[in-house]
Amino acid sequence: QVQLQESGPGLVKPSETLSLTCTVSGGSIGTYYWSWIRQPPGKGLEWIAYIYYSGSTNYNPSLKSRVTISLDTSKNQFSLKLTSVTAADTAVYYCSRGKYSGDWFYFDYWGQGTLVTLSS
Amino acid sequence: DIQMTQSPSSLSASAGDRVTITCRASQTVSSYLNWYQQKPGKAPKLLIYGASSLQSGVPSRFSGSGSGTDFTLTISSPQPEDFATYYCQQTHSTPYTFGQGTKLEIK
Numbered sequence: 342q343v344q345l346q347e348s349g350p351g352l353v354k355p356s357e358t359l360s361l362t363c364t365v366s367g368g369s370i371g372t373y374y375w376s377w378i379r380q381p382p383g384k385g386l387e388w389i390a391y392i393y394y395s396g397s398t399n400y401n402p403s404l405k406s407r408v409t410i411s412l413d414t415s416k417n418q419f420s421l422k423l424t425s426v427t428a429a430d431t432a433v434y435y436c437s438r439g440k441y442s443g444d445w446f447y448f449d450y451w452g453q454g455t456l457v458t459l460s461s
Numbered sequence: 462d463i464q465m466t467q468s469p470s471s472l473s474a475s476a477g478d479r480v481t482i483t484c485r486a487s488q489t490v491s492s493y494l495n496w497y498q499q500k501p502g503k504a505p506k507l508l509i510y511g512a513s514s515l516q517s518g519v520p521s522r523f524s525g526s527g528s529g530t531d532f533t534l535t536i537s538s539p540q541p542e543d544f545a546t547y548y549c550q551q552t553h554s555t556p557y558t559f560g561q562g563t564k565l566e567i568k
Contacts, residue, residue, distance in 0.1 A: 386505065386548055388557040401556040402462075435504055445511035446552040447495045451504035 343368040345436050345452035352460050353430075359423040359457055363436030366417065370394050374439030375419040376448065377410065379432040387432075391439055392419055431459050463487050463551050467560035473568040480536040482563045484549035489529045493553035496525055496534045499562075500545045508547075509534065539565070 349361035363375070376391040390400040390410040400408050409422040423430060434457055438450040464487035474480050484494065492512040497505035507516045509525035512532055522537040536543055544567050549560040 385561045386550070386559040388555075388559070399555050403556070437504075442510065442514075444493075445495075445514065446493065447507055447510035447516075448497075448505075448550075449507050449516065451506075454504050 347455040465560040490551040490553035
């Protein structure tokens with residue numbers, strides 16, 4: 342059974358960099374699209390970015406200038422860095438696995454989520 | 462970006478009622494439309510992909526339909542565990558976008 346687990350600081354200071362890691366267990370990194378998705382408290386879901394197992398990336402244009410996603414296949418981990426954070430970046434951050442089944446693309450496994458709060 | 466609009470934003474139903482949630486895309490997404498269920502404090506769970514394909518392990522009382530810009534999630538006879546928030550998501554093009562959610566509450 343594939344499991345994803347987010348890790349990283351729960352508190353970040355304004356203007357600093359948010360860094361999170363997702364560890365994948367129970368399955369391979371191969372042929373999947375590893376994504377970060379966030380959800381501000383009480384609000385909806387926002388897709389941030391994905392990285393393919395080959396290393397190719399795709400970012401949400403609304404965050405692209407501040408986001409970097411990376412992959413460490415030797416550790417079965419992928420990571421998110423979001424720079425210059427503001428209060429608007431306070432959210433639960435989920436890591437997720439994107440998968441193609443035939444033509445269709447969807448997110449079938451998710452981490453439990455980690456709340457990142459901004460506080461000075 | 463493709464905007465996804467769900468209706469209603471919330472609805473009340475009794476266990477056993479038939480429930481329908483609608484999702485409309487601002488431009489065609491073909492059938493690249495997924496539905497997720499989210500319970501408080503939990504991650505979203507995939508229910509339906511490709512507009513109408515049931516994810517493995519999801520009860521058959523859940524069904525999806527539609528293509529192009531208009532989609533529907535139907536719960537034929539909601540059980541107590543189905544009262545949750547539901548999101549549609551398009552994966553036709555990046556950035557992948559979600560609807561604002563529909564909260565299904567017990568009447």
